[in-house]
Amino acid sequence: MTRIHPSNDIAGKGAVAAPLIVQVVRQYAPGRGGLEDVVANLSRLLRDRGFRVRVVTLDSLFTARDRRLPDAETIDGVEVVRIPWKGSSRYPIAPSVFRHIADADLVHVHGIDFFFDALAWTRLLHGKPMVATTHGGFFHTPKYAAIKKLWFRTVTRLSSLAYRSLLCCSQSDMALFSRIASDRAVLVENGVDTVKFAGLSSATATRRIVTIGRFSVNKRLDRLFDAMAVLTRRSEDWHLDVVGSPSDHSAADLSAEIARRGLSDHVTLHVGVDNEAVKRLIGGASLFASASEYEGFGLVAVEAMSAGLVPVLHANEAYQVLARQHPGVFLADFAQPEQSARQIEKAFDLLSGDAAAKRSEMMAASAVHAWDAVADRYIDIYKQALGPAAIGHLRSLAA
Template identity: 65%
Template sequence: MESMNASRPRSVPGFGRGTRIVQIVRQYTPSRGGLEDVVSNLSRSLVDRGFAVRVVTLDRLFQAPEVALPTSEIIDGVEVVRIPWRGSSRYPVAPEVFRHIADADLVHVHGIDFFYDALAWSRPFHRKPLVATTHGGFFHTKNYAAIKKLWFGTATRASGWGYDALVCCSQSDLRMFEPIAGAKVRLIENGVDIGKFAGLASEAPMRRMVTIGRFSVNKRLDRLIETMAALRDLAPGWQLDIVGSPSDQTEADLRGAIAARGLENVIRLHVGISNNDVRKVLAQSSLFVSASEYEGFGLVAVEAMSAGLVPVLHGNEAYQALAARHQGLVVTDFSRPDLAASAIEAAFQRLSSSAALRSQMISGASQHGWDGVCDQHVALYREVLGPRLQEAFA
């Protein structure tokens, strides 16, 4: 699938034209999610700057492992190579990755998984400069907490020393990884595609809200459903759109939970819909809500801001950091449905009384655009490659 974008790539001083960056990530398009969006946007931005970019990813989606994806294709100027894997989706083993880094000038691994460990321990053989981005590590849920903590303090720590730099995409990641990686850590917060949903939120305040993301246990959609039950009693007329795709929760799980509370008429479930259909949902909404217990950065919340939606968020560490930077965001406790319902209604009342709040959200989101974030990555690549640039690309 070739991109229709025919813009001319611009050269980056210090890099030879066609410098090859290999991005490695376990899931990529057609999978949809925050990690996939980050790698896709970074890759496209690098291509626009004249880099040759290859994404190496797995050949089956975790939510549809029976479907084999194309082994290679070009998407928006990015070469995408998909390789076989075995084992668990928590730690998919894919040794064929080594075949696809031989011509790389730099390898950038996304996530803390098999690829992170394997590329580090094999570095004496492949001898490629290595960068990794943490993306929250593997602490998205509290499951197996003791084992995760042990693994993090031993295997993850040891693998980290095989990297030239570890990119932390949030302040919480920085605090997590700095004790085990020291001076190798860099803070580069995730960029956001602020043009995708720009200004789409309803201009007239509406008692309608949306949440977007995978159907994962850590997203605590169960708490959103309970909050809707509380809202029904507090201020009738509220509606919720849940947009996403199955993960460790299925569509049937969610529909059952909605039916159990008798909320079929006020909660709409949108499974695997296109961005065009997401835009239609946003155009009828005023608030974005997330009860997630863990976020690496809060990318979808910023996308919601770019649309002009007012976010009402659970007080996890990433959301608290985001709210500290942007006035108007609301942090509450979704473990208490009555409290969360009151916060949602109060946010709606503020929006109804302040025409500037919608514009304030859009303006705040603009701080997270991809141009500046890509520039930070290019600067890091230049630092890591150092003298090699003069030798290889003169």
Template identity: 60%
Template sequence: MIETVENRPQPKAAPLVVHVVRQFLPNRGGLEDVVANLARQTLKRGYRVRVVTLDSLFTTPDDKLPALETIDGIEVVRIPWTGSSRYPLAPQVFRHIGDADLIHVHAIDFFFDALAWSRLLHRKPMIVTTHGGFFHTKKFLAIKKVWFRTLTRLSAMAYRRVVCCSASDLNQFIQIVPDGIAIENGADIGKFADAASRRPERRIVTLGRFSVNKRLDHLLDAMTALAKRDAGWHLDILGAESDLDAADVRREIAVRSLEKSVSLMISPDNQTIRDVIAKASLFASASEYEGFGLVALEAMSAGLQPVLNSNEAYRVLAGRHEAIALADFTKPDAAADAIEDAYRKVATEGSALRESLMQAAHAYSWDAVAERYIDLYRSIEITI
């Protein structure tokens, strides 16, 4: 067998980085993709890597996944949990960090707090990446703000570094962690590279888990306006169940009589997504909150023209890349206007626009992002 990163045994003498994250592969989403890509890049650079995660997906909590598995060379350990998907309780995490040289926690949840509060017991150096914190929706906002300024502030003191994955996260966390740093997420610019249709198509793709904050209802309202103007418009919704399941999304489609104009695919693999993208020219997201906007960059790498709701993360991206179109998806007709303008831009600028989008996405490749994390790991290892 030809030796590759995927099947090569991890070197026993190398430093061990333990990533702790509530959901991981086979679940699909921005958080899972970030951890998987960073783990792969860390392996390539000679480290040992373990991911400790929960033993079931939030969408199917009764279907237990293997307790131990190796995925792309990454050691994956899955542990039992109870409680809610927002704050899952999983104390067995402590069984799998004893040999760690560095613990890298992802997101602000039970793992973040528990590992911080037990710092004097396990005595392991830790960093955390924020991944949007817990402000994805405005629900319980007053309670969240109090929790953030008290318990989150106290927990953050146990970490060598708090890493913010976007400018919006840094603006938020700098209030409680003055020495927080920003390392923006990387994008897997290879999996959908150059996949978009070579000719203009009135076809839109949206990607991502079916969370309430993604506001698929607003996107469907915009599709209703588009379909009234031209029956040739089509939307492909591709993603994994989350706060909303497939039945919820189908109900939203049906109530608007959009069955002929909207297709829904649940948890498609990357090749299937590429096949769908190959028929499309546009990407749209009506999300009211994003930690970074990873999926928009993946769409750009495919050559899709993005039309994005004007949330903070998307405004930052659009400020850097003028090809990105922003819209107010709370106003269906205005969003439809922006989508039609984007289509006309694709039809007019053609291959030059496509190349510009793909080049912009290339700046976020994981090679560059991983180097910043490796530099951070090395700076912390000096004091181990």
């Protein structure tokens, strides 16, 4: 459970000598999403291993821009500093970031955005060693594709020169960013909290599906609704729970899409619900589905696997990689409602044959993505950036 307290010296007595890692990310708690989860889990595990950690983020959520969040808090033992911003959520301008990295030993930038460029172009002034995690770059949708490609080949290429390493969270990111960063591009796939929902799925096969994520264009919830329309014509028992928060689409937009297909009795929206509510929904489900056209890694799908849910995923590049790693994952073409519905039915039929075995298979498969090993990989890269003398005193997790 997230605990929020006024900001204070969260490092504790004697922690002054520990290296300070400043994580810079455009959105953080109370916002919820894959990016926020990655930074929160990494920050927590860095503290466990002896680092001091500060998260610098924007002072409002993109979904509630008029509501200003506290300037400083401590969340689960991690110092969080929030700064004002202007401009677009795609490229938020927040120049006060510089004052909050002055005492950093290393800066870790998450995402390819204003922070990535601004901290790179001022590196000679602030002098901080830096690494960055790509998180899919800015190619989540085909919108403005020509401009994005030009920006990537010019501005992003030049900015990348300021970073000791570019940490690519998927094989597709690795293929893309190695073109501009060569051997400074390093594959570090996202860690997944495999404990949060562990083993929660229904013990018996049920025609209930969960999907989780922001209501953004690339998630293609419209295609998932089309598949549901096919499924419910074949069986009235099918139900889909859609868990997420508004983004490109509002809850009203999605409700209208659901009603237009006559699915009001078969699709339920759950907007901005907490983890306890998500756990209850998973507990009544057997399948996870995602029609997303683009994913940087597929973190939520792996979380679903840890619960014992069987994923049926659109065959985007990241999900194809996941399916190659774990044969129990089903791929579908959600642009074809009939075909995707058949894949969902196939997954359900297989689960019905031996629910206990299939759930165990999914949970075991998710374990390879657990956070502990991923955090150690990040720390190895920090050591390379900082030098071994700087952090030789740090304890290991087992210490």
